[in-house]
Amino acid sequence: MTPEPESVPIRDESIRLGQLLKLANLAEDGIQAKEFIENGLVQVNGEIETRRGRQVRPGDSVTVNGQAVVVERQS
Structure with a gap:
């Protein structure tokens, strides 16, 4: 089972x-x-990304070596 991504x-x-x-x-x-x-x-968001400057926005999920995080807007 995959752990819940951290925000x-x-x-x-x-x-x-x-x-x-x-x-x-x-x-x-x-x-x-x-x-x-x-x-x-x-x-x-499930696609391999090779651009370091790629803009990641709230709602996007990023995974590295099986560790996932979700980007959130700070309130």
């Missing part, structure tokens, strides 16, 4: 994928985030 609140309308990975503690730093993305280990 990650963001302040703005969107956040770049590489930054979200660091914010959600899915990557230790920008270098690791870049490696995960370049190696096809990151999915956005």
